[in-house]
Amino acid sequence: xxxxVFPGRLRRTARALVAAMVPRWDDFDKDLxxxxxxxxxxxxxxxxxxxxxxxxxxxxxxxxxxxxxTLDGLRPLSSLEHARxxxxxxxxxxxxxxxxxxxxxxxxxxxxxSAYSREDVEQFLGLPRRAWRRDRKALRDRLVQLxxxxxxxxPPTPLGGAPEVTPETYLLFEDERxxxxxxxxQEAG
Amino acid sequence: xxxxxxxxxHHTRGDLYLSCDVVIVGSGAGGATVAATLAEAGHDVxxxxxxxxxxxxxxxxxxxxxxxxxxxxxxGTVAFGRSPVPYLEAKCVGGTTVVNGGMCWRTPxxxxxxxxxxxxxxxxxxxxxxxxxxxEETINARHQDPGSHGGVNDRxxxxxxxxxxxxxxxxxxxxxxxxxNDCVTGCPSGAKQSTLQSWLPRFWAAGGxxxxxxxxxxxxxxxxxxxxxxxxxxxxxxxxxxxxxARAVVIACGAVQTPLLLQRNKLGRECGHVGKHFTIHPNxxxxxxxxxxxxxxxxxxxxxxxxxxxxxxILLAPGAIPLGFMTAMFPIFGSRLAEKLxxxxxxxxxxxxxxxxxxEGYIKTLPFGIPLVRYDVTDVDQGKFVRAAAxxxxxxxxxxxxxVYTAFHHHAVxxxxxxxxxxxxxxxxVEDTEYFTAHLMGxxxxxxxxxxxxxxxxxxxxxxxxxxxxxxxxxxxxxGVNPQVTIMALARLxxxxxxxxxxxxxxxxxxSMARPAA
Ligand SMILES: Cc1cc2nc3c(=O)[nH]c(=O)nc-3n(C[C@H](O)[C@H](O)[C@H](O)COP(=O)(O)OP(=O)(O)OC[C@H]3O[C@@H](n4cnc5c(N)ncnc54)[C@H](O)[C@@H]3O)c2cc1C
Ligand code: SF4
Numbered sequence: 001x002x003x004x005v006f007p008g009r010l011r012r013t014a015r016a017l018v019a020a021m022v023p024r025w026d027d028f029d030k031d032l033x034x035x036x037x038x039x040x041x042x043x044x045x046x047x048x049x050x051x052x053x054x055x056x057x058x059x060x061x062x063x064x065x066x067x068x069x070t071l072d073g074l075r076p077l078s079s080l081e082h083a084r085x086x087x088x089x090x091x092x093x094x095x096x097x098x099x100x101x102x103x104x105x106x107x108x109x110x111x112x113x114s115a116y117s118r119e120d121v122e123q124f125l126g127l128p129r130r131a132w133r134r135d136r137k138a139l140r141d142r143l144v145q146l147x148x149x150x151x152x153x154x155p156p157t158p159l160g161g162a163p164e165v166t167p168e169t170y171l172l173f174e175d176e177r178x179x180x181x182x183x184x185x186q187e188a189g
Numbered sequence: 190x191x192x193x194x195x196x197x198x199h200h201t202r203g204d205l206y207l208s209c210d211v212v213i214v215g216s217g218a219g220g221a222t223v224a225a226t227l228a229e230a231g232h233d234v235x236x237x238x239x240x241x242x243x244x245x246x247x248x249x250x251x252x253x254x255x256x257x258x259x260x261x262x263x264x265g266t267v268a269f270g271r272s273p274v275p276y277l278e279a280k281c282v283g284g285t286t287v288v289n290g291g292m293c294w295r296t297p298x299x300x301x302x303x304x305x306x307x308x309x310x311x312x313x314x315x316x317x318x319x320x321x322x323x324x325e326e327t328i329n330a331r332h333q334d335p336g337s338h339g340g341v342n343d344r345x346x347x348x349x350x351x352x353x354x355x356x357x358x359x360x361x362x363x364x365x366x367x368x369x370n371d372c373v374t375g376c377p378s379g380a381k382q383s384t385l386q387s388w389l390p391r392f393w394a395a396g397g398x399x400x401x402x403x404x405x406x407x408x409x410x411x412x413x414x415x416x417x418x419x420x421x422x423x424x425x426x427x428x429x430x431x432x433x434x435a436r437a438v439v440i441a442c443g444a445v446q447t448p449l450l451l452q453r454n455k456l457g458r459e460c461g462h463v464g465k466h467f468t469i470h471p472n473x474x475x476x477x478x479x480x481x482x483x484x485x486x487x488x489x490x491x492x493x494x495x496x497x498x499x500x501x502x503i504l505l506a507p508g509a510i511p512l513g514f515m516t517a518m519f520p521i522f523g524s525r526l527a528e529k530l531x532x533x534x535x536x537x538x539x540x541x542x543x544x545x546x547x548x549e550g551y552i553k554t555l556p557f558g559i560p561l562v563r564y565d566v567t568d569v570d571q572g573k574f575v576r577a578a579a580x581x582x583x584x585x586x587x588x589x590x591x592x593v594y595t596a597f598h599h600h601a602v603x604x605x606x607x608x609x610x611x612x613x614x615x616x617x618x619v620e621d622t623e624y625f626t627a628h629l630m631g632x633x634x635x636x637x638x639x640x641x642x643x644x645x646x647x648x649x650x651x652x653x654x655x656x657x658x659x660x661x662x663x664x665x666x667x668x669g670v671n672p673q674v675t676i677m678a679l680a681r682l683x684x685x686x687x688x689x690x691x692x693x694x695x696x697x698x699x700x701s702m703a704r705p706a707a
Binding site: 020023024025039042043044045046047048050051082083085086089090093094098101102104105108109112113114115116118119122126127129130132133136137139143144147152 | 245250251252253254256257258260262263264265272273329331334364365367368369371377378379380486487511512513514515516517520521522523524525526527528530531534535559598620621623
């Protein structure tokens with residue numbers, strides 16, 4: 001379904017789950033719940049109907065069966081406060097039945113992928129990944145420019161029969177060096 | 190006006206009726222290699238690709254956005270079994286080579302010898318050598334530039350060296366990889382030489398045409414021979430149809446989609462092998478916490494592999510991944526996960542073990558065309574996983590790790606080198622292990638005997654003249670190393686054979702390969 005959104009009660013469960021799972025630090029004052037929920041929904045939209053139904057069933061299972069399965073009472077997940085939701089999820093992730101453990105792991109992964117690849121979160125953690133990528137692209141563009149007119153190096157010896165790395169050769173890159181000698185490109189490798 | 194080389198839905202109107210010498214379905218490792226080879230040989234070649242075309246700038250740092258854009262089913266693909274095994278297949282121009290780690294291994298000679306002994310004499314090391322060489326040159330299989338490794342790879346190197354274990358420096362298909370550590374969501378620098386940067390430019394330069402957003406659903410046959418394909422043009426505004434007539438049809442949709450397409454078309458049923466013999470080189474992740482920062486943000490995905498245990502079918506490898514993916518390493522959530530990552534993310538090195546599997550799964554089409562992908566890790570392979578994870582833990586401790594994280598439920602954290610013994614004393618079950626895989630193979634295997642596989646040694650289906658397969662599905666078995674070079678070399682071989690046949694009428698099985706009359 002290309003216009004998929006979690007319907008009614010399921011959205012409440014999904015929201016409770018996301019709210020409990022998004023990162024919260026005392027000195028990070030953003031609540032990411034709604035944005036992450038939107039992103040999760042957008043990703044689920046790309047999945048086939050079969051997976052969408054599967055995910056909806058998993059959410060329903062977490063909402064109503066999570067409590068009994070973890071001996072944590074009958075209250076549905078969406079009626080619990082954040083800390084209790086996390087506690088219940090972690091108990092499910094430690095459940096003796098492997099299929100039960102899968103539920104929180106799968107849903108948790110979906111949420112964490114979104115939450116922890118956000119620019120604001122990465123920035124807060126001191127991981128300026130977007131800036132790093134830009135910097136790397138610029139560096140590579142320069143390297144490629146420097147290469148212009150030079151012959152490409154031949155591929156090094158095939159692996160399998162390849163010389164192995166030793167402490168002495170670890171940082172020696174003969175083949176690449178040869179590449180930078182304009183007359184040696186063909187012999188490299 | 191010269192024809193466009195990349196045709197998007199908005200470049201055309203209405204339903205499409207096309208013709209060519211060879212139509213190739215899929216533009217990944219196998220499809221793009223066949224396409225370039227045949228186009229350069231002078232044939233009129235058309236590639237149909239279900240996904241879109243994304244240039245370097247389109248690969249962003251937003252993981253869910255990229256999963257939605259370039260992965261099949263948004264990355265939510267799973268092989269069901271004793272323990273589910275998530276896997277990834279890309280759906281874009283360049284196929285899975287766009288998202289792969291770039292490791293370039295030739296098929297080990299031992300494996301090629303085995304295949305030759307099974308009658309596939311053209312797959313011997315000598316016979317394939319020139320194909321391997323052509324592949325490696327085209328995709329720029331090289332060592333990393335100095336300085337691009339990063340801490341995750343350096344820690345791995347130090348551990349293996351301290352233990353005196355054999356290391357192999359990876360050749361990767363890259364030109365000046367600058368270690369952005371983003372391989373899984375598409376290279377943001379243009380360094381990775383996926384087919385989008387290697388075989389496809391050759392294909393386009395030779396006059397080939399590629400249509401994006403074209404999902405092939407039907408393989409058209411006439412009197413038992415393949416004569417074209419048809420399907421849906423995934424135009425966002427209006428569903429449209431396309432039909433292509435061709436002298437030969439090459440299917441290269443990958444080891445899951447190819448058998449599904451054949452099954453939905455009820456092709457290859459006689460041989461009984463379509464969708465069987467599914468091998469996946471399962472992985473389990475192992476990570477380690479160090480006192481000193483590792484800085485996984487910086488550095489390439491994988492610069493080395495430890496080959497000390499390759500004879501046991503075990504490869505150990507580092508595997509740098511972005512933070513978003515790192516979260517899946519820990520069975521903790523919410524604020525506990527947030528605190529852990531805030532404290533430790535700079536100090537965590539990620540890696541994993543790859544096992545050459547003995548088990549075979551299968552791909553099946555259920556009613557309404559629903560795919561079922563099934564794979565059960567066996568207890569024998571699980572034994573290898575336990576040994577492999579224990580050794581990787583040993584390696585990390587030798588490199589100075591404070592603790593090691595595993596994918597085994599009851600042994601999620603190993604606190605000291607001494608505690609590794611617990612893995613052997615109380616070995617985790619398959620059901621208590623989280624796997625992952627990136628290598629899908631063998632579901633329409635090549636065979637010398639028509640009763641033993643789906644395609645003949647030329648890549649042509651035993652049961653359907655004119656229908657060729659050229660992707661990971663035709664691999665005659667598991668190889669124990671990363672497969673893209675093998676797939677490309679096999680595709681090159683298939684293309685060469687098809688080129689020869691097209692000269693003298695496509696689809697003529699030589700007498701010795703003919704299927705005996707039923
Ligand atoms: C995360 C990851 C890391 C990897 N790392 C490595 C590595 O380091 N080294 C290595 O050797 N291998 C690696 N691999 C594996 C390697 O990339 C694949 O084995 C290889 O790309 C498979 O080639 P293929 O031709 O079989 O299929 P693909 O490359 O997947 O191409 C199939 C193409 O067919 C298209 N298609 C499918 N169905 C249809 C249809 N019905 N109509 C039209 N088009 C269709 C798909 O969209 C896709 O583009 C990795 C894989 C992954 C997922
Ligand atoms: S590490 Fe970064 S630069 Fe290198 S190939 Fe992978 S994505 Fe490209």
